[in-house]
Amino acid sequence: MESASNSGMPPRFVVSVVSHGQADLVTHLLADLATFCTTPIHVVLTINKPESLANFSLPFPLTIIENSAPRGFAANHNAAAVAVDSDVFCVLNPDVRLQADPFPALMRALEGENVGVVAPLVIGSGGERQDSARAFPTPGVALTRLLYKTQLRSTERVEWVAGMCMMFRTPVFREVGGFDAHYWLYYEDADLCCRLTLAGFRVLVCMDATIVHDAQRTSHRKLRYLIWHVRSALRFFRSSSYRRLRARNRRGY
16 A cells, blocks of 8 residues: 555654643644644543533544543554554653644654654753663663653663654554553653564654753652552563663674
8 A cells, every 4th residue: 555655645644642630731832733743633631530622623623532431552553553554653741842843843853764753852841852762771871860860861862752642654654563452651652662662663862852841750649650660560570572682782782
């Protein structure tokens, strides 16, 4: 089948946004997309909790999925990836803000050889760079970061991009199985980047695309989130994917 890019047609592009009672944030994000985004997009909005959104017209199609019971990050975005046919699939957090359209630069980067996922440069509202592009930590580094509330150091070697904004070619996303729903709220992004790398795909950060996101670091403040964070970290570091990637890196591949 001829792809949209090969046929000269613009790719069918789905942006997946999930709301957990975050109507105000979603409203701001949709307004930013309407204001800054010139890329033809189709937004799939998943509502996890009953809530009312402001009623305003948008210059792009909006599909709303309302869950009868809350689902996790992975399950929600996996469902959005099959809800509307697409060539390009982008996960976008509701607390992201835009100052310009990041999608053209991201899509150009996605066309590179063997690119599995591309993410933008992430800055805070004060202009500071966020630690959204990382090398995979060891369990000790991850524990230190969690206990002492430190950021991972920036690195030239990008193995893992944070899930507030991740763009995929939809067939690649499906090929590796999407996000793993066994994780809950943390490490879904790390696990998927790990599996993409093992499948021969590259993880990229596009420095020509920028979004604004202030890290919430809820697990530093709320015990329930801390428990979820620790459970997901343990699952990741015990996973066969992580162990295979660490072994491959030690061999210098």
